[in-house]
Amino acid sequence: MGTFGVGLFDSDGAQDLLDDLAALSSAERVLAVTSTLSGVVTGSLTWNREVFPDEVVALAGLVAASLPGGRSLKGKAKTSLPTPGPDLIGMAVEALALASDFWMRAWVHAADAAEARENLNDLRRVLLAPA
Template sequence: MGTWGAGLLDSDSAQDFLDQAKGMPVDARSAMVEQVLVRVAEDSSVVNREFVPEEVVAAVAVVAVTAAGSCDFEWMTNEALLEVARDMDSQIHLRDAAISALGAVTGSGSSSLLSGWKSEDDRRLMERQIDEIRSVLSDG
């Protein structure tokens, strides 16, 4: 996986997920997001077998940005994310699955999203953005 920053969506895997979704009709985008989140929420063992953590986070970000109705945080201004979310109804009905799926990819101390950073500042940025996304989902 390639990364170019420490943000939630600053990886090839997250952007590939969003790029794939961008090319779909709105209903198919919604179904794709729902499939990932429900599958991971039901069985966290699919992480790294069926979906990499960055794809899960991208799906969670779609739910959060459609539910928020605003772009209060830096990760919410990602062009690919906004293009996926464009014309989508709020996905707040997926909030519980999104929170559960986010926990599945960030909950353990060995989470690849939170470990392995060369810079402590980068790790803290990722951690802060994960907290922001949780906050958006909790307020939804």
């Protein structure tokens, strides 16, 4: 049984993914994040087999942590990216939109759902903030 929390990086799957990314060079990390987010956006990755909603939320959080408005996320992400360009930010926004409904279905308790929704809203604000 996996552990899930309402934070962007608070699941076993997200933590495992971040650990895997931390072991890569900066360039490999960007390539891996870009590849996964692109696969979500294009539909070439299968939900709950090749990619999970909590992983996509964590990847979007990692992108946001690399932006000026996401500094509070930086320590929670366990790794970092160089400042992302508009294409990667756009992919993160689009992939997050696709994953959000799946991720929100995980919350049984109203208080958890409300906190998770607020975390997603905060994440979107960082990703959509003007550069």
